[in-house]
Amino acid sequence: MFDDLKGRRVLVTGSTQGIGLAAAQAFARCGAKVGINGRKAPADLTSTLAAMEQAGGEAAFFAGDLRDSAACKAVVDAFVERFGGIDVLINNAGGLVARKPLEEIDDEFFDAVTDLNARSALMTTKHALPHLRRSAKDSGQTASVILVGSVAGYTGGGPGAGLYGAAKAWLHNIQKNWVAFHTKEGIRFNTVSPGTFDTAFHADKDEAAKARVSTGIPMGRFGKPEECAPTFLFFASHACSGYITGQVLDVNGGQFMP
Ligand code: NAD
Known part of the structure; x- marks a missing residue:
């Protein structure tokens, strides 16, 4: 399964840890050429990249704070410079930033949450588009963009997470427009929507809260990042999902059933 991912060029944003890293590692095991990204190189970068190469992939790190549109372009450009194009883009960078109830939301916090969760995905996709088009044309297969939504995109989010939930709902929605206008170019857009996964995202919770x-x-439990990874492989693989676009796949242990 996923044999067609061998040699595919896959950029995973926000992938130095958690769900993004587990996805990047899964692509490496399929023999893909994988770009991982974070604001700065993590301490264990050398061993992480070596393990991905050992597993059968090619791997490289591209630093960039994707809240900034110029950094979105720079990361895409550096990835293309390294691997010669992009076949799959996974917009995983995202997070709560902080929990703030409505009365405490100011312009700075509004920008921080929307830049991280919405602007980053839109701008990275925008700059990847010419490369995805070329991938589809040259390969005769679809290129794939995968967004990372959230159960909060349906429910509105927990305490102080309203803006975050709204930004994720925005992602669930905006791919519909992209499907309408870019399907003819051979690009598919789908969203993986995690429920509650045991990552640094929940570092504010002790064991009792979890x-x-x-x-x-x-x-009855949180998901593990490696349990989300196969959904990215599925949406990336033309052989598995070449006729699937504009969908949201919920990976949430039954937590929410839209
Ligand atoms: P995480 O905090 O473990 O990982 C976030 C990753 O994003 C890290 O690699 C970090 O370096 C990177 N990152 C953060 N800010 C960045 C920036 N400005 N530019 C580039 N990279 C940046 O979190 P996670 O749980 O693995 O979350 C991954 C995605 O899944 C996020 O989009 C998150 O919103 C979403 N999600 C997570 C959960 C959950 O329960 N863990 C639930 C629903 C959705």
Whole structure:
């Protein structure tokens, strides 16, 4: 399965840890050429890249703070310079920034949350578009853009996470426009929408809080990043999902059933 991912050029934003890193590692195991990204190189970068190469992929790191549109372009350009094009873009960079109730939201916080979750995905996709078009044309297969949404994009998010939830809903929505206007170019757009995954995202919760949250998940536990990774492989693979576009795949242990 996923044999067609061998040699595919895959850029995963926000992938020095958590869901993004697990996805990048899964692509490496498929023999893909994988770009990982974060604001700055993590301490374990050398061993992370070596393990991905050992697993059968090619891997490189591209630093860039994707809240900044110029950095989105620079990361895309550097990836293309290294690998010669882009076949798959995964817009994973995102996060809560902080929890702030409505009364505490100011312009700075509004910008921080929307820049990280919405602007980053839009600008990175915009700058990747010419390369994705070329990929589709040259390969005769579809190129793939995958957004990372959230259960909060449906529910509105937990305490102080309203802006974050709205930014994720924005992602769930904007791909519909991209499907309408870029499908003819051979590009597919899909969203992976995680529920509650055990990553640094939940670093603000102690074990008791995690146990309380888990009671609201039919599977009774948080997801593990590696349990989300196959959904990215699926949407990236033309052989598996070449006729699937504009969809949201919920990976949430039954936490929310839209
Ligand atoms: P994480 O905090 O473990 O990882 C976030 C990654 O993004 C890190 O690699 C970090 O370096 C990178 N990053 C942060 N800010 C960045 C920036 N400005 N520019 C470039 N990279 C940046 O979080 P995670 O749980 O793995 O989250 C990954 C994605 O999944 C996010 O979009 C998040 O909103 C989404 N998500 C997570 C959960 C969850 O429960 N963990 C649930 C729903 C959605």
